[in-house]
Amino acid sequence: MPGFSDSTRITVIGADGFIGRHLVQRLSMLPETYVTVFDKYYSLDNFNSHPFHKLENVNLLAGDFLSRTDLVTAIKGSEYVFHLVSTTNPATSNKDPLMEIDTNIRGSVALFGVCADLGVKRILFFSSGGTVYGNQEKVSIDELTLTKPQSPYGIAKLTIEHYLRYYKAVSNLDYIVYRIANPYGPGQPINRKQGVIPIFMHNIIEGRPISIYGNGEMVRDYIYIDDLIKMIADTFYRKTKYVIYNLGNGYGTSINELIRALETCVNRKIQKNYLEVPDTFVQNSILNIERFTNEFGLHPEISLIDGIRWTWENLVDSL
Numbered sequence: 001m002p003g004f005s006d007s008t009r010i011t012v013i014g015a016d017g018f019i020g021r022h023l024v025q026r027l028s029m030l031p032e033t034y035v036t037v038f039d040k041y042y043s044l045d046n047f048n049s050h051p052f053h054k055l056e057n058v059n060l061l062a063g064d065f066l067s068r069t070d071l072v073t074a075i076k077g078s079e080y081v082f083h084l085v086s087t088t089n090p091a092t093s094n095k096d097p098l099m100e101i102d103t104n105i106r107g108s109v110a111l112f113g114v115c116a117d118l119g120v121k122r123i124l125f126f127s128s129g130g131t132v133y134g135n136q137e138k139v140s141i142d143e144l145t146l147t148k149p150q151s152p153y154g155i156a157k158l159t160i161e162h163y164l165r166y167y168k169a170v171s172n173l174d175y176i177v178y179r180i181a182n183p184y185g186p187g188q189p190i191n192r193k194q195g196v197i198p199i200f201m202h203n204i205i206e207g208r209p210i211s212i213y214g215n216g217e218m219v220r221d222y223i224y225i226d227d228l229i230k231m232i233a234d235t236f237y238r239k240t241k242y243v244i245y246n247l248g249n250g251y252g253t254s255i256n257e258l259i260r261a262l263e264t265c266v267n268r269k270i271q272k273n274y275l276e277v278p279d280t281f282v283q284n285s286i287l288n289i290e291r292f293t294n295e296f297g298l299h300p301e302i303s304l305i306d307g308i309r310w311t312w313e314n315l316v317d318s319l
Helices: 018-027 044-048 068-075 090-095 097-117 152-171 196-206 225-233 255-266 290-296 304-318
Strands: 008-013 033-039 058-062 080-083 122-128 174-180 182-184 210-213 222-224 244-247 272-275
Touching: 008 018, 008 068, 018 033, 018 225, 033 068, 068 097, 080 097, 090 097, 090 152, 097 122, 097 152, 122 152, 152 174, 182 196, 182 225, 182 304, 196 210, 196 255, 196 304, 210 255, 222 225, 222 304, 225 244, 244 290, 255 304
Parallel strands: 008 033, 008 080, 033 058, 080 122, 122 174, 174 244, 182 222, 210 272
Antiparallel strands: none
16 A cells, blocks of 8 residues: 555554544554554443454553653554544533643643654644634635634644644644544444534434524534545545645535434434524534545545434444
């Protein structure tokens, strides 16, 4: 495979989350590749029974993202480091903005320093396509759009991007930033306060109404997890023209349209509660992904209705 040595070593920091699990599965299929997966596994049972143990070229390593010693152990010898860790989500971040500074920003800066010291070839950072841009007048947001984050979560993501630019300047640490839309798909936790699709599905399973902020015309860009992972795993090692790429479907879906798609898939009407829109919410977020698709020739393939149907069927089968 072009761009790979005979034995390429990859470390995935934050590998036990929704995106991380899918990413590791895909990376493990690359030829002559050895993957170290690093996360804070919350129990010995969770660690010992983890499905990654079944992958011959994957090594699980439990540790603390905020520990330099643990990071050095996880990263030493790796050429590529994926940074997926976030100790917050948009909801928790609003309640405690200092958490972003104390954990995500501080931890990321320390991580980049370790990568620079250990001679990592490239770091891949998973940023946020919606929150870093904030509210925009233009319909389709490209990478040259002025960033206007209005939540602590988005401000932190953008700050981390700036620190990558700093380490490129002072240590020649190569990097790519992926500004990702709203990923969804099988395996996404439904009992957490992140991701409107799993949140809605959780309420449907529990027989509770779903909460809608505003009139339901808020627009988002949703990308099926398999599409997202393919776009990253097939290109992260290539020589690139840019360091920042939007990754999404490239078109918008309103909450009302999303609900209609859900009702089709679950074959029932969904109860709804309409709430006041929080001050930090972004009304419209549609990512222009032409920079990525033009350079690499890869496009999302899964339609929203198919993606939701497969996600719902997987969820029902797992209950």
